[in-house]
Amino acid sequence: xxxxxxxxxxxxxxxxxxxxxxxxxxxxxxxxxxxxxxxxxxxxxxxxxxxxxxxxxxxxxxxxxxxxxxxxxxxxxxxxxxxxxxxxxxxxxxxxxxxxxxxxxxxxxxxxxxxxxxxxxxxxxxxxx
Numbered sequence: 422x423x424x425x426x427x428x429x430x431x432x433x434x435x436x437x438x439x440x441x442x443x444x445x446x447x448x449x450x451x452x453x454x455x456x457x458x459x460x461x462x463x464x465x466x467x468x469x470x471x472x473x474x475x476x477x478x479x480x481x482x483x484x485x486x487x488x489x490x491x492x493x494x495x496x497x498x499x500x501x502x503x504x505x506x507x508x509x510x511x512x513x514x515x516x517x518x519x520x521x522x523x524x525x526x527x528x529x530x531x532x533x534x535x536x537x538x539x540x541x542x543x544x545x546x547x548x549x550x
Contacts, residue, residue, distance in 0.1 A: 447473070499549050520541075534548070
């Protein structure tokens with residue numbers, strides 16, 4: 422058994438697609454649009470076979486989640502970098518491009534070297550080595 426994909430709701434579908442393509446090497450399929458449900462989505466594929474579905478609908482309500490909030494449910498996505506240097510490098514690129522660095526690169530108690538950033542929709546992304 423393996424996880425086929427994860428899905429996240431976003432406000433700006435195109436901005437989110439571009440973010441994951443530019444920084445994490447995602448390849449997007451053709452946009453899916455269901456006019457009856459006023460729903461649009463992309464499947465983003467990564468080189469290891471994992472997929473992320475990003476979806477939008479105009480009727481969605483704003484989330485109250487934040488990086489600091491402790492809530493049940495899915496909390497973050499983690500992308501594996503090749504090395505500590507790659508974690509540092511990508512973190513600095515994202516910082517320079519104006520993204521929030523929610524956690525500076527560090528070694529965690531469970532042995533990961535990671536930084537934590539927020540994507541354009543404030544979803545929590547870990548970059549790990």
